[in-house]
Structures are given as structure tokens and as C-alpha cells.
Amino acid sequence: MKITILGGGGFLGRKIADHLARTGALGGCAIRELTLFDIHAPAPLDAPFNVTCIGGDIAELPQAAIPPETDVIFHLAAVVSAAAEADYELGRRVNLRGNDALIDACRKLAKPPRVVFTSSVASFSGGQDAMLADDARQMPGNSYGAQKAAAELILSDASRRGFIDVVNIRLPTICIRPGAPNKAASSFVSSVVREPLLGLTTTLPVPESFKVWIASPAFATAWLLHAAAMDTSLLGTDRGLNPPGLCASVGDMLDAMERAMPGARALVQAAPDAVIANIVGTWPAAFAATRAPGLGFVRHTDLDALIAEFLANDLEPTRMMRGL
Amino acid sequence: MKITILGGGGFLGRKIADHLARTGALGGCAIRELTLFDIHAPAPLDAPFNVTCIGGDIAELPQAAIPPETDVIFHLAAVVSAAAEADYELGRRVNLRGNDALIDACRKLAKPPRVVFTSSVASFSGGQDAMLADDARQMPGNSYGAQKAAAELILSDASRRGFIDVVNIRLPTICIRPGAPNKAASSFVSSVVREPLLGLTTTLPVPESFKVWIASPAFATAWLLHAAAMDTSLLGTDRGLNPPGLCASVGDMLDAMERAMPGARALVQAAPDAVIANIVGTWPAAFAATRAPGLGFVRHTDLDALIAEFLANDLEPTRMMRGL
Known part of the structure; x- marks a missing residue:
């Protein structure tokens, strides 16, 4: 099995890479190659399989980041909320053009790869009184959320067309993020x-x-790994999931x-x-999140x-x- | 007042242009300049104001198509349903990149122009049994609809940021279109x-x-003209409208x-x-369409x-x- 992590230098990307290195497998299949891609080449990783680290602009994603026979792509590369709000051009370039570049790279593969896309609670509105249903409309109040919701639409369509096999996971706000404060509004x-x-x-x-819809790094990582190995025929045409956060x-x-x-x-x-x-x-402060647990996503x-x-x-x- | 029609060579664009030429005004303001833009320069128009006709690729929209002090832009340029399904690249180029190019051109203006964007019933799912509420989620089953729904998100966000002042009108299938059969699935x-x-x-x-959600060219034109002159403060953050079709x-x-x-x-x-x-x-075969009539959109x-x-x-x- 060949896996790529876009945004592999970020903290969630690294948690996934560490998990893969520890277990050597995904969904019961042995991993033979992992490619980590980020704006700067991610640090090397000690693993029981080949690891390639590549730095670059996702809007001009090099095909080397998605090598032939890639089975699974974790797509976590993003310009986060406050940064996308501060720099419209940059947000659009990474969060939208980067998405198109990913689709184009996948179209060159013989078999459509699984793509696990990290969308966000920020793609919804609702505010403090909200308890959103699984089929709630995404009506974002910020550029990051708008770009994520638009990307979901384009990825779902690319999936319908057979270019990829996507699962869009709308992650809650991650808490507690390790490291230092960043540019996310959250x-x-x-x-x-x-x-x-x-x-x-x-x-x-x-x-x-003030209420927030959150998930720990371990739960977020577990959900993304589950999305990478799940049976997507159970999703039908609706490729978006609100995982059961807190x-x-x-x-x-x-x-x-x-x-x-x-x-x-x-x-x-x-x-x-x-x-x-x-x-x-x-x-929104809360989601009903009734669909995801039925598909094997663990409750927080x-x-x-x-x-x-x-x-x-x-x-x-x-x-x-x-x-x- | 200065007006631009993107897709000004198409049949709805021409209907709008003809109406403007006949009345010489929009929303009570006299028109002093009209620019018609399309892939091929639209035919000249006899009007009581200046008319400029420009041909070009909307993905590289020339600033001349959106001259300084443009007040209103009708954005009808699109690659239609069966064509966008047949040519993914072309659909993305016109229906998404063209949208970004429009936003970039508008950002160069001193004042955000009103943009009337023609979205589509094709951006929804639901099928024959559907009667969609105004806040129904857009879950398109075709690339054209996915691109339209994504464009709505990006235009609404650009509106929130103050680059434009958008109204997204999800037009029903137009019936009876004059002319010859075209590449739309409808x-x-x-x-x-x-x-x-x-x-x-x-x-x-x-x-x-088989049931369809339709509107005549005269109703579609009337709705687009109303959207161009309406008070958008009544829309709040939800810039999308399902007009009351048939x-x-x-x-x-x-x-x-x-x-x-x-x-x-x-x-x-x-x-x-x-x-x-x-x-x-x-x-979807039907919409409740309860919001638009309250905002002055005439029932079919x-x-x-x-x-x-x-x-x-x-x-x-x-x-x-x-x-x-």
C-alpha cells in the first residue's frame, strides 16, 4: 500500500505518519511507501517502509507527491482560518487551487485513490444556539470555511466522476493542539x-x-485513519461526514x-x-452527528x-x- | 449607471440587454454604459446609451469588461450541464476560474458592484419526489451543478468581504428556450x-x-432584473435565492x-x-420557494x-x- 500525506509537516499529518510508522499497516494492508508533502519538506520519519519527504506549493503539486499506484491520500494541507481571512489570495491558492491540483494528479493514476479530506466546522454557520443535523447546509461566515465547503463540492464531484474516492471529514476545532499558538481564529x-x-x-x-465543538488530536487522528480504510459504498452520494465530537x-x-x-x-x-x-x-456549537457513529466513527x-x-x-x- | 453582462451573447443575456435598451434604466437609474462580454464578441445593440461588445476567455477576464465605476454585473457566462459533464477541464475553467477572475476584476473597482449570478436548479439533488425548502443543502449530482454551488459559496464570501454585493439566483430550467437544441442535459x-x-x-x-422545475425566459429575465435592483440588506448572510418557478x-x-x-x-x-x-x-422537481416572493420576486x-x-x-x- 502506498500512502501520501499532504500537509505531512503539520501536527495532525505528523500524528498520522507516526501512527502508520508504528503499526506498519492501514486497514489490514502492509504499507510499502509513504510520501510526506508540505510547503517545506517534512522532517524524515523512522518507519518500517520507505518514506519520501517533499516540499513545494500544493497549487502546483508535483506528480512525485502522488506516485503511481498511490492508494490513499490524506489531504490536510490548508491555510487556516485567520490566515485565510487576512490573505484572500493565499487562502484561495492553497485551499482551492491546491484542491484542483490534487484532483489533476489523481487523474493520472490508474486507479482512483481514497482521498481523506479534512474539512471543518468552520464551513458551517449557526453560532452558539446551533445543534446541526447531518444534512445541514454549509453557509460559512469566513473565507476558510467557504473554501473548505467549495472544495468538498468539487472533491465529491470528482469522486462521482471516478477520479478519486473521497471522504470529507468536517473536523471539529482540535483541542488540545500541541506546540504554540497559531493563526487559526480558534x-x-x-x-x-x-x-x-x-x-x-x-x-x-x-x-x-462560550461553547465550542471540539475533538482531541487522538480522536481526530482515529477518525481520519478510519475514513482512509472504511467502505465508501456505504456513503452513497453524500461524501461529507460530521464526526461525533464534543x-x-x-x-x-x-x-x-x-x-x-x-x-x-x-x-x-x-x-x-x-x-x-x-x-x-x-x-456552530454542536452537531447531532448521528450518521458517522453508524459508519464506525468512534464517539468522543x-x-x-x-x-x-x-x-x-x-x-x-x-x-x-x-x-x- | 454602468452595467456589464457576462455571457451577453447568450439568449438570456440578450433578453436582459434588449430590456435595458428598451427602458434605458435599471431600478429607476438611467444607464449610461453597457458592456457585453462573451467568448465571441456579442453582436452590437441599438440602445440609448453606449454599448461596448468584447469577446474573450472569462478565466482571463479583461478589466475592460468591468470598467471603472461599474454598478451592476449580470454573470450568466457558463459551460452548461452536458458540456461540463463531457469536458471537466472546460467546465472548471469557465464555471470556477471565470468566477475568480470576476472577483479579482471587481476588487479593482472603488465601490463593490452588484453581481447577479445565475446559479441553477442543477446544483441541488432530490429527484422526482423532492419539494425542497429554501435552506435545502446543495448536493449536486453533476459537475455543472457542483461548480455552480461552489461558485455561490465563493461569491457569497467575496460579498461578505466587501469585494462585491452578490445575489445568487438558482434559475429553474428555462422553458421555452428560443433557438435550437443545445448541449444542456435539459x-x-x-x-x-x-x-x-x-x-x-x-x-x-x-x-x-417526468416533472421539471421550470421558468419562462420572461420570468427569468424579470427575476434577474429584480435581483440587480433589490435591497440586498434584506438578504442577510444568505445570498442565495430559489425563485418561485413552476x-x-x-x-x-x-x-x-x-x-x-x-x-x-x-x-x-x-x-x-x-x-x-x-x-x-x-x-429536484419542486421547491417551496417561500423566501423569494417576500423579497419581491414575482410568482410564475x-x-x-x-x-x-x-x-x-x-x-x-x-x-x-x-x-x-
Whole structure:
């Protein structure tokens, strides 16, 4: 089996690569080649199969990133929410043109590969009172979400035409992201717990009552791996899935953090930010997510498990990465 | 007021241009300049204002097509359904890249112009049993519809950002189109009545019980003109509208034709076509269309009026055009 990860240098891409290197297989098939592609060539990976690392512009995706007989492509390359809002051209180039380039590369393969596309909760509207049904319309309030929803349409059509075999996973906001704050408008969702767990102060741009639709890195990784191996004939024409994430208020998250590390909550300071609040305020706080569990996507566990996962997997690597 | 019609050489573009030339105004404002753009430069137009005709590729839209101080742009340029299905590259180039080129040209203007975008019933699924709500999800079963739905998302986002001021009108299948059969999968919807009204035989690729969501050229033109002058603050963030068309079975249409011209029905011969039936079979047969009438979009009248409109406006021009 040959696998490519677009955005293979990002933290979710790396989690998937690490999992593949550890198990050596996907869906019961042995892996013989993994290609990691990102804007800068990803760092090498120790694995029981060949690993090729390529850097480049996804809008001009080199065919080497999708070698002959590629079976599975994880497509995680993206310009994230606040960055796509700040730079319209760049968002369009990566989030739309990059998508077309992927389709064109796949059309050169003898057999349509499975493509696992990471779409986003940001492609929906609804706000704090929402509990969206699985067939809810995507009416994004930000450029990143609009580009993701448009990409889903184009990938689903390419799938219908037999160029690819896509599963569009609308990931919740990932929490707790390891590493440092980034340019996503939702960066605070992780920072507000990650920074205190590192012993650092942080700010909260929204009220504590603000609810978010989240998933831990381990759940997101598990869903993407499941999407890569699932039977797509069960999806019919609807290739989009809202995985069963967790709806939590920021206050609930801070409570769970405090239970895990008493005193941590004192490191969080309110600092309302209208720009951030306007972007994330349009995202829906919850999904019914009834379809995905029936297709084998595991339901998310509670906030205490989410905090424990970070402490076990990502606290030390984050300390090392940031020189703390 | 300065107006541009992209796809100004097509039959709906021409109907709009003719209306503007006749009235000299739009929404109570006098027109001082009209630009008609199409793949081949549209024929000149006799009008009480300046008319410029430009030919070119919309994916590389020349700024001259959107001159400084353009107030309104009708965006009707498209590669239609069966053509976009037959040529993926061409559909993507015109229906998606052309859209991006339009946004880029609009960003160079001092004031965001009104853009009236013709989206389509083909951007929805649902089939024969559907009666779609105004907030129904667009889940197209054809490349043309997928490109239209994706373009709506990108145009709505550009509108939110203040680059343009868009209204996306999802036109029903236009019936009765003047002229000759074209490459749209829905071409038969017009042919089945137009050809007999011209005294010609024709074929029917679907059963007579097959229902279609249609609008006459006069209603489609009236809706697009209304969208060009309406108060878009009433739309909020949802820039898409399903205008109040007509749900009719092919049999109903043939009955109305027979009432207008006894004996015409005998010129229609059944000739089932699975390719056509598969494309149009996914389109919804009806919409509730409750939002648009409240915003001033006129409800469609009955089939007898639709036939009468063709006989009054388009029969003779069609005869002349086709040398009949």
C-alpha cells in the first residue's frame, strides 16, 4: 500500500505518519511507501517502509507527491482560518487551487485513490444556539470555511466522476493542539488550557460561557485513519461526514483543567477580542452527528480524558519544542 | 449607471440587454454604459446609451469588461450541464476560474458592484419526489451543478468581504428556450414543445410523467432584473435565492402545447436516453420557494401563459434564426 500525506509537516499529518510508522499497516494492508508533502519538506520519519519527504506549493503539486499506484491520500494541507481571512489570495491558492491540483494528479493514476479530506466546522454557520443535523447546509461566515465547503463540492464531484474516492471529514476545532499558538481564529480554544498546563499565563478572547465543538488530536487522528480504510459504498452520494465530537463551554474546559492541575485556572485572564469572537461566533456549537457513529466513527469521550491525553502524549514534546 | 453582462451573447443575456435598451434604466437609474462580454464578441445593440461588445476567455477576464465605476454585473457566462459533464477541464475553467477572475476584476473597482449570478436548479439533488425548502443543502449530482454551488459559496464570501454585493439566483430550467437544441442535459425540456410549435418532430428522452422545475425566459429575465435592483440588506448572510418557478410534468406541458396548437403533440416521439435521464433525474422537481416572493420576486404563472409567451416573443425570431 502506498500512502501520501499532504500537509505531512503539520501536527495532525505528523500524528498520522507516526501512527502508520508504528503499526506498519492501514486497514489490514502492509504499507510499502509513504510520501510526506508540505510547503517545506517534512522532517524524515523512522518507519518500517520507505518514506519520501517533499516540499513545494500544493497549487502546483508535483506528480512525485502522488506516485503511481498511490492508494490513499490524506489531504490536510490548508491555510487556516485567520490566515485565510487576512490573505484572500493565499487562502484561495492553497485551499482551492491546491484542491484542483490534487484532483489533476489523481487523474493520472490508474486507479482512483481514497482521498481523506479534512474539512471543518468552520464551513458551517449557526453560532452558539446551533445543534446541526447531518444534512445541514454549509453557509460559512469566513473565507476558510467557504473554501473548505467549495472544495468538498468539487472533491465529491470528482469522486462521482471516478477520479478519486473521497471522504470529507468536517473536523471539529482540535483541542488540545500541541506546540504554540497559531493563526487559526480558534487558536485560543487550545491555548486556554495548554498554556496553563505548561505553567504559562494566557488570555481568553471570548466569555467562559462560550461553547465550542471540539475533538482531541487522538480522536481526530482515529477518525481520519478510519475514513482512509472504511467502505465508501456505504456513503452513497453524500461524501461529507460530521464526526461525533464534543460540545463544551470554555468554562467546562477550565474546570477540567483545574481538576487535572489545581491552580492552573488562575493563569487565564479575560481579554475580549471582537475580531476572533466574530469569526468563531458564527461556527456552530454542536452537531447531532448521528450518521458517522453508524459508519464506525468512534464517539468522543469527556473533557477529563481530553486533558489526560494531552498530559500523556503532548505536554513533554510541546515543552521540548518551545524550549520550556 | 454602468452595467456589464457576462455571457451577453447568450439568449438570456440578450433578453436582459434588449430590456435595458428598451427602458434605458435599471431600478429607476438611467444607464449610461453597457458592456457585453462573451467568448465571441456579442453582436452590437441599438440602445440609448453606449454599448461596448468584447469577446474573450472569462478565466482571463479583461478589466475592460468591468470598467471603472461599474454598478451592476449580470454573470450568466457558463459551460452548461452536458458540456461540463463531457469536458471537466472546460467546465472548471469557465464555471470556477471565470468566477475568480470576476472577483479579482471587481476588487479593482472603488465601490463593490452588484453581481447577479445565475446559479441553477442543477446544483441541488432530490429527484422526482423532492419539494425542497429554501435552506435545502446543495448536493449536486453533476459537475455543472457542483461548480455552480461552489461558485455561490465563493461569491457569497467575496460579498461578505466587501469585494462585491452578490445575489445568487438558482434559475429553474428555462422553458421555452428560443433557438435550437443545445448541449444542456435539459435541452429536451424546451425542445419537446418548441420543435412541434415550429412544425418539427422531436424526441422525448424521459417519460411523460417526468416533472421539471421550470421558468419562462420572461420570468427569468424579470427575476434577474429584480435581483440587480433589490435591497440586498434584506438578504442577510444568505445570498442565495430559489425563485418561485413552476413544477410541471412533461405531459402537462404537452397538453398545454396541444391546446395552443392542436395536432402538435403528434410530432413528439418517445426516445428514452439513460444519460440525459440520469443527469436530470437527480434535479429536484419542486421547491417551496417561500423566501423569494417576500423579497419581491414575482410568482410564475401557468403553462398556457408560458406557451403564449413563446408564440408572442420567440417563435418568429427562432424561425428566422434557424431559416425555417
